[in-house]
Amino acid sequence: MSVEVEVDESDLAEMVEQVWESYLDPEGVSPLIPTYDENQASEVHSSVSITGSWSGHVVYASSTAAARRAAAAFLAMELEEVSEEDISDTLGELANIVGGNVKAMLPPGAQLSLPQVVLAPESTARYPNAARISGVYGLWEGEPVSISMWQISSETKEDGA
Amino acid sequence: MTPMRAMVIDDSRAMRMILKRIVTKLNFEAVEAGDGKEALDLLADMTEVPDLALIDWNMPNMNGLEFVTKVRADPRLREMTLVMVTTESEQSQIVRALAAGAHEYVIKPFTEGAMIEKLALLGLVPTGANS
Numbered sequence: 001m002s003v004e005v006e007v008d009e010s011d012l013a014e015m016v017e018q019v020w021e022s023y024l025d026p027e028g029v030s031p032l033i034p035t036y037d038e039n040q041a042s043e044v045h046s047s048v049s050i051t052g053s054w055s056g057h058v059v060y061a062s063s064t065a066a067a068r069r070a071a072a073a074f075l076a077m078e079l080e081e082v083s084e085e086d087i088s089d090t091l092g093e094l095a096n097i098v099g100g101n102v103k104a105m106l107p108p109g110a111q112l113s114l115p116q117v118v119l120a121p122e123s124t125a126r127y128p129n130a131a132r133i134s135g136v137y138g139l140w141e142g143e144p145v146s147i148s149m150w151q152i153s154s155e156t157k158e159d160g161a
Numbered sequence: 162m163t164p165m166r167a168m169v170i171d172d173s174r175a176m177r178m179i180l181k182r183i184v185t186k187l188n189f190e191a192v193e194a195g196d197g198k199e200a201l202d203l204l205a206d207m208t209e210v211p212d213l214a215l216i217d218w219n220m221p222n223m224n225g226l227e228f229v230t231k232v233r234a235d236p237r238l239r240e241m242t243l244v245m246v247t248t249e250s251e252q253s254q255i256v257r258a259l260a261a262g263a264h265e266y267v268i269k270p271f272t273e274g275a276m277i278e279k280l281a282l283l284g285l286v287p288t289g290a291n292s
Contacts, residue, residue: 022271022272
C-alpha cells in the first residue's frame with residue numbers, strides 16, 4: 001500500500017540546496033535560480049524508483065550543457081574533459097542522492113532502486129500510472145535543471161493487481 | 162613514514178572519484194572497489210590492510226552493511242576504520258550500521274569539509290594534510 005507523501009517543494013528545494021553546496025557550487029556563486037516552470041525543456045534525465053511505503057520516482061532532468069557542467073563540478077574536471085560516461089555517472093549519482101534523501105522522509109519500509117540514466121529528454125520517459133506531484137525547476141548558469149517527484153497511483157495499482 | 166591507505170567502496174564511479182580526491186588530499190593512498198564483494202576480494206590479496214574504508218550502503222552484489230559485517234568478523238581486518246557514506250539517513254539504518262561495526266556515518270550529500278571533519282574526529286587526518 002502506498003501512502004500520501006508529505007515531501008513538498010520546500011523539502012526538495014532544501015535537498016537541492018544541499019547538493020549544490022556540497023558538489024555543484026561549493027563556492028556559493030552559482031545557485032539554481034527558480035523558474036517555477038514545470039514544462040521547461042530538458043535533454044537528459046536520471047531517475048530512481050521508490051517502492052514500499054510510497055511508490056514513485058524521483059527524476060533529475062537538465063539540458064546537456066547543465067549536465068556537462070554538473071559532471072565537471074562533481075568530478076573536478078575542466079568542461080572540455082568531461083566524457084559521456086562522466087555525465088552519465090554524475091546524473092545517476094545526483095538522482096541517487098536526491099532519491100535517498102526523499103526516501104528518508106517517507107514512512108519506514110521504502111526501498112530505493114539503483115539509478116537509471118537516459119541521455120534523452122524527460123518528456124520521453126514513461127512512468128506508468130504515475131503523476132508528477134512536486135518539483136523544483138530552475139536555471140543554473142542559464143541552463144534548465146529540474147528535480148521532480150512522481151507518485152504512482154495506489155488506486156490504479158490496486159485496480160490492476 | 163608509510164602513508165595511510167584508504168579503500169573507497171561505491172558503485173558510483175563519480176562518488177568514488179569525489180571520495181578519492183578527498184582522501185588523496187589528506188595524503189592517503191587510495192584504492193577503489195565497486196561493491197562489497199570486490200572490496201573483500203581486493204582485501205584478501207593485500208598484505209597490508211588499509212587504515213580506512215569509506216563504504217556506500219546500496220551496491221549490487223554485496224551491500225555496505227554486509228561488507229561491514231564480514232570485515233568485523235575477520236580478525237585480520239579488525240584495525241580497519243569503517244565509515245559508511247550513504248544516502249540512507251533514517252535513524253534506524255544508522256543504528257544498524259553502527260551496531261554492525263561501522264565507526265562513523267556520513268550522509269550524502271556531504272561537503273568536503275564535513276567529511277574531513279569526520280575523519281579528523283577519528284584521528285585519521287595527519288597534521289597539516291588539509292592545509
